[in-house]
Amino acid sequence: MSVTTATSSPTRTLAIDASGLAKSYGDKVVLDGVDLSIPEGTVFSLLGPNGAGKTTTVQILSTLIPADRGTARIAGHDLADDADAIRDVIGVTGQFAAVDGLLNAEENLRLMADLNHLSRAEGRRRADELLARFDLTEAARKPVVTFSGGMRRKLDLAMTLVGNPRVIFLDEPTTGLDPRSRRTMWEMIRGLVDDQGVTIFLTTQYLEEADELADSIAVLDGGRLVAHGTAEELKQRIPGGHIRLQFDSAAQLQGAFHLFPAAGRDDEALTLQIPSDGSIATLRAVLDVLDGNRVQARSLTVHTPDLDDVFLTLTAGAGSVPTPDVPKENDR
Structure with missing residues (x-):
């Protein structure tokens, strides 16, 4: 590469x-x-x-x-x-x-x-x-x-x-x-x-x-x-990004779930977790669907993978993020 x-x-x-x-x-x-x-x-x-x-x-x-x-x-x-x-x-x-x-x-x-x-x-x-x-x-x-x-x-x-x-x-x-x-x-x-x-x-x-x-x-x-x-x-490039919507009532949650059936649902927390690539276009599309169906969320947060996720996904057999105290001879 x-x-x-x-x-x-x-x-x-x-x-x-x-x-x-x-x-x-x-x-x-x-x-x-x-x-x-x-x-x-x-x-x-x-x-x-x-x-x-x-x-x-x-x-x-x-x-x-x-x-x-x-x-x-x-x-x-x-x-x-x-x-x-x-x-x-x-x-x-x-x-x-x-x-x-x-x-x-x-x-x-x-x-x-x-x-x-x-x-x-x-x-x-x-x-x-x-x-x-x-x-x-x-x-x-x-x-x-x-x-x-x-x-x-x-x-x-x-x-x-x-x-x-x-x-x-x-x-x-x-x-x-x-x-x-x-x-x-x-x-x-x-x-x-x-x-x-x-x-x-x-x-x-x-x-x-x-x-x-x-x-x-x-x-x-x-x-x-x-x-x-x-x-x-x-x-x-790493899966796991999502948009988290929280609602004030179970009825609002149910209405939003019908719009996003692939979303993860938490009835106790009144939240939906919608898969997202983290792009502005995806966020705008979610907001447009909500607005077009008169569904209002109490809060919206965007979660994207961090470099820890990137590291663990891309390095074969890494298992965990390495600590910085390993002697440098191991890097040869």
């Missing part, structure tokens, strides 16, 4: 263009012909159960391991022939914060500046800028070992940005964070795209995170892409 994000167009430059990526470890096939076309300035999210190949995909595209076959271009550079150029324009943030706990925040950032071959003055300026952006200025001289999980993740992302990458791979970046810290990270990630035009390749097992951030989502299972689209497009 080939994946092109929903925001792409024939004239929009691709940040990531991959074809036929494959990887095996012995007899274990981890990736089996993955195609990706991700435009600049978008957030792309790759979902899948543990062992699906998400981390392997990131490792290949970020030049950490070679693919067995397939081709890819990152920011216009060929993965096989120009890996050094790719490393100059990408950043990678893994599941666990790659910061030195014995150094303070400023020292961590200046170390990263040295690794990016920035001058001392430029490294100091860049460190100060990132400390301010991530609200870490007051903690700049404190040992990182004293930081909370959220502060460590913010510093980790700041370190990724020292070299001004145009493509950033975020491999489960909010694992272990509390809800407030997670939302702070979401705001920072979205700001990188909206304000600076950075392209984000996000893997996550928090399905709410993909729903919140991603312009386009792909589902990887057993090394193959099994679905792609926007969050709303994926939800509409």
